[in-house]
Amino acid sequence: MANLKVTILHDVWEEGPPEPEPEPVKAPRGKTGKRRKKKKDPLHDREEIFEALTKLGHEPSYHVLDGKNQSLFALAKCGADLVFNLTESYAGHDTMDMNIAAYLELLQVPYTGGGPQALYLAQDKSIAKKIFDFHKIKTPDFATSYKGRTEHSHDIEFPLIVKPVSEDGSVGIDTGSVVDSVKELMERIHYIHEEFDSPALIEEYIEGREIYAAILGNDNAEVLPLIELDLSKLPKGTPRIAGQDVKFDHETEGYKVTKSAPVEDLDEETTRKLQDTALAAYRALKLRDYGRIDMRLNKKGVVYVIEANPNPWLASTAEMAMAARKAGYSYTDMIEKIVELARARSM
Ligand SMILES: Nc1ncnc2c1ncn2[C@@H]1O[C@H](COP(=O)(O)OP(=O)(O)OP(=O)(O)O)[C@@H](O)[C@H]1O
Ligand SMILES: [Mg+2]
Incomplete structure (x- = not known):
């Protein structure tokens, strides 16, 4: 090149x-x-x-x-x-x-990466979820609420998780995010409004494994080997979720006892289902060049898309590079590929 x-x-x-x-x-x-x-x-x-x-x-x-x-x-x-x-x-x-x-x-x-369309569609999780629904991509049922106004609501059931509708990096997500009662729900919605001046996304909480699919490419996009964030060692009594502490606060117990690694123990059919679902989500939101789809896999083998991340973090320790490495790309190969994909658009 x-x-x-x-x-x-x-x-x-x-x-x-x-x-x-x-x-x-x-x-x-x-x-x-x-x-x-x-x-x-x-x-x-x-x-x-x-x-x-x-x-x-x-x-x-x-x-x-x-x-x-x-x-x-x-x-x-x-x-x-x-x-x-x-x-x-x-x-x-x-x-x-x-x-x-x-x-x-x-x-x-x-x-490189997503255009304004993808960045918009993925950023507002309620819009993303409506698009997933249209494409028959399973995503947890949800409601959105902003200062007393309900924009949409499925007939959702506890336990629920309450998050800001447009954040990333687990901003606003901690052990208090998963709620089991109307009182906790109301308090958490209030917290999201106060702290983030944001509508609250209230989703059914999906108990299950946390699986990430990194994707590289456009027309012939490649789903890289799946990565799991193992949350099973989180302290008893805390929800199994990747809150901000688990992702970034090196000093916390949550950070120390969790770790991401390629998934080795899934059968072919489940792996295929996760990969196909991720690719469908990537395409539905018009992600480009590279992206990461966050999913949950429940005990019955049902796959839910939690969210899509255009332009995910590219540190060599992050899931995107980890998945690329498992697929045989060095870090430099991965960067080269992203550059080539972006360049190809302008030629
Ligand atoms: N419906 C759900 N059921 C179970 N767990 C959930 C659900 N929604 C979110 N979580 C947990 O909370 C974490 C953060 O949620 P989410 O990915 O929506 O936030 P985010 O801020 O966009 O994160 P990032 O951009 O860092 O990936 C998820 O990785 C998962 O562990
Ligand atoms: Mg996420």
């Missing part, structure tokens, strides 16, 4: 003490994403990607969108052959990643 100028585009979501507020940017109308610190270590994957691109003979550089117009103007002039898009937010608003993809479309610069 030709030597390319690749701009690794990222946002500002550093951990640690609050930074000075960037120039105020209003959330887009109808969006409720709040400024918030998150979660994973974004430095980690961008540096690994930089290194992989260098190995591949490309010329990588970083560009940060810091929420100021100047960084947008500079991006327009950066002269990249390709943008490796790692952004998840703009000016602290994590509903605005779709706007960045839309801006890249306007600039006519090829970029």
